[in-house]
Amino acid sequence: MLGAIPNGFVFVTGTNGKTTTVAMLSTILSDAGYDVLTNRTGSNLARGLLSYLLERTDALGRLRVESGSIGVFEVDEAALIGILPTAVPRTLVLTNLFRDQLDRYGEIDSLSRGWVGAIGSAGADLHVVANADDPAVMLTASQVQGMTTTFGVAGGGNRCSPDEWADSSSCPVCSSRLEYRYIAYSHLGDYACPKCGFTRPQVDFEATDITADGLSPAAFSIGHDDAHSQVHLKVPGIFNIYNALGAAAAAATLGVGVEDIVNGLGRSSPVFGRAERVSVGEVEIILLLAKNPTGANEILRTLRGISAPIDVLMALNDRAADGHDVSWIWDLDVQNLNVNRLTATGDRAEDLALRLKYGGVAGREAVTVERNLAGAFEGAIRRSEGMLYVIATYTAMLDLRALLVRDGRLEPYWSH
């Protein structure tokens, strides 16, 4: 069915950043004049992709397309292995590989082996856009038969040893401890294996002059072919700079010019729970989706950058889409979070409260534990002094947004 799209289609896969990368690439391509078909809001499993396509199908089972149609689809990192043999995109973007829901995805290594097999069988017409700063991704990219375009961050930080919870600090080829010249976050950075020589490759799209402080919109200079252009995003954080680089590199593989890319990136708004802002009366709520330790720790790092004590609501669910195992919260760097009032909620509120206790977050009287999401949310808003940071797992975020929509309170701060 995808073969009917006149200008072909792009897949975006990886652990984190899929939805935002798809949104950024879609904006760029719309601005460049394409009619973009896309699966929004995390409906990224094979099933979600199919149901989206069926919605766009006429009575004869034909996909409704125009001459300017192009597809940009988010594909689940595990589902990719089954999808790729039957649907080969023009361009495949590999964002990153982090540990995520071990009960569903298994280990990073087995996922990356699956990718290697699937991509190896996809043929030489597939153009792969790969995150050069992720050793696990680059192991996969080394198997690509066709073209590869890489992206990465230059000197993205002053740290050069990975956090203890980082997943992939050993060489994917020979298992030796990787040496880093710097780390942007988690295991992403400029790595080299001292033993077998596996190393970060030449980077085609590189970010320099980075500004990514707290929840302020990030900015950077994008370098390609010795030319540099300034990019101002609407979203915060170093991880969104990676998403922007992936979208930019993918757009370039489709022939979009630098000016359109830079403009599109500057216009792309935050998507579902990615630093979305909502006003409820006097309180401004910032929705921060946290699906795995890497994503959650980047959010916590961002919040530590705010100088005044903050009001926080954390919601932990353990349903199928969240992962049944909540062990990962013990990999969260909750220490040194400067909290005024904190509410712990969700199906596993008690586990969250316990993790916060051992992490030494605030005085314990400042922590409210309430399993019921709606009640906890109401209370947190009532107690908040102007700004409420909401960190939630996927199904908890769905429910919280549904509450805001139900009450007609979802007033996006940035226009969509």
Next chain:
Amino acid sequence: MEPLNLRLAYLYPDLMNIYADRGNVECLVRRCEWRGLRLEVERIHAGTEFDPAAIDLLFIGGGQDRQQQAASVDLSGRGGRLVRQAIDHGAVLLAVCGGYQLMGRRYIAADGSVLPGLGIFDLETRHSGTAAPRCIGDVAVGWDGENLVGFENHGGRTYLGPDVEPLGTVISGYGNNGEDGTEGARYGRAYGTYLHGSLLPKNPHFADFLLEAALQRREPGAKLDPLKDDEEWAAHRAALKKMRLG
């Protein structure tokens, strides 16, 4: 009087780190701190030297297959000798999941290849390949007249030999192999288990049991002061309730 310093050797924190088992180390450190004791954590990487006689507690967590192999290589040489000497000097060991498997006699992979273990526990672990479902889910275990709760996720199935006792009996979940009702292993002051969660924060009685054993190595008969464990037991009870046991 100087506060007593206990020392914990955290084995291969960069390799055996996949299920956030480091929450166990954080738990032990805090529970000492709250009692005016100090628990110093020494991170032992492959090739790191340490004085085995100075170690009161050893901890090793779960890892991915490839990292587990790297840890196994170090354990089969000098690293393993040091761990064994520490245990001979009376150190208390807690080994979780992959780390637990490594402390057995051997691990037989799906392709029949054998990974030798350190042999602290008389047990072997077999992986029957991707055809056999992994043991995944919430787990409750009867231990010493009380319950331990956690989450398990392992492909290998562990079978105990005659020279080791199980840590406990499975009330809900799979445990060692999903067949014989045993979970984990204990031999002397060494304890192995499949329970993540992390295990110790929501099983404070087991955390204190391990700490007290380590403390008594320094001061025979020493007792730990009780702590107010409201949050710990709330999480423990919530886990039991989720398994319809509470």
